[in-house]
Amino acid sequence: MAYPTKLLGPGEEVAAEAHPHWSVLIRPVLVFLLVLAACVAVIVLFGSAPVSVGYGLAGVALIALCWLGGKVASWRARLLVITNRRVVYRSGVLRRVGREIPLERIQDVTYDQSLLERILGTGSLLIESAGASGQEPFPDVRRPARMQSLINRMVTQALSGWPGGGGPAPVVSTGREPRSRTDPRPPPPKAAPTRFVPAEREPATGQLPVVGGPFDYEAAQPTGPLAPPGPAPLEGALELRQQLRDLEELHEAGVLTDAEFDAKRRELLGF
Numbered sequence: 001m002a003y004p005t006k007l008l009g010p011g012e013e014v015a016a017e018a019h020p021h022w023s024v025l026i027r028p029v030l031v032f033l034l035v036l037a038a039c040v041a042v043i044v045l046f047g048s049a050p051v052s053v054g055y056g057l058a059g060v061a062l063i064a065l066c067w068l069g070g071k072v073a074s075w076r077a078r079l080l081v082i083t084n085r086r087v088v089y090r091s092g093v094l095r096r097v098g099r100e101i102p103l104e105r106i107q108d109v110t111y112d113q114s115l116l117e118r119i120l121g122t123g124s125l126l127i128e129s130a131g132a133s134g135q136e137p138f139p140d141v142r143r144p145a146r147m148q149s150l151i152n153r154m155v156t157q158a159l160s161g162w163p164g165g166g167g168p169a170p171v172v173s174t175g176r177e178p179r180s181r182t183d184p185r186p187p188p189p190k191a192a193p194t195r196f197v198p199a200e201r202e203p204a205t206g207q208l209p210v211v212g213g214p215f216d217y218e219a220a221q222p223t224g225p226l227a228p229p230g231p232a233p234l235e236g237a238l239e240l241r242q243q244l245r246d247l248e249e250l251h252e253a254g255v256l257t258d259a260e261f262d263a264k265r266r267e268l269l270g271f
Helices: 022-045 051-077 115-120 144-160 234-252 258-269
Strands: 014-018 079-083 086-091 097-102 106-112 122-129 135-142
Touching (some): 014 144, 022 051, 051 086, 079 144, 097 122, 115 122, 234 258
Antiparallel strands (some): 079 086, 086 097, 106 122
16 A cells, blocks of 8 residues: 555655565464464364354354454555655554654654564664654564664755755854745845045045945046146145045055055155
């Protein structure tokens, strides 16, 4: 009996599903064979018994056969399913029982095998989850070590958001405001750092405008030729002083290197 696909959620996929190990049917089969052998032995040894005894023995064999059929049906009804979102366990023929454990809540998976179970390839799983349910036992699991590895791998994928995982990616602390795990929006882009570039001062504020872009050396040069050496007018001296101050500010801000600053200063002073 496969797990119905209509019970799967959107985007949910089945990674593994298995019935209990066939070893759980060994005891019911042996009991049925013993009952059948006993009935045959009574008929052979007491052949002169009344016909009613034969009918009674046939009834006992039929009851044993029905009991064996019920055990087989119960074995078929027990199903362990592992998807990319949860672990599902179904059991029962007339009365159905189901348990589901989301992968995000699983904290530990343990398997247990005796020597005989190791030979037969069966064992028990114990899944510990967060919440009131605590530990959930799953007996008679085929290849419990492989099932344990599969569940741990699916839990890792569900928590890390890998392809095939059903859970969101973990939240990594970056010092900014935390984002919701289910928020599909991408993080806001980082603003590009602003840099100072030389430009003409505004007559009202006297502040350098802040713009982005590479340094423009041509804009840093004076608009006209420098005055020849000698007593310069007061206005030209003030303009040269202001240009030297701007050049120092650019050097202190890290826009100009020491070599560039020294070359531009020499050029302004006419050296």
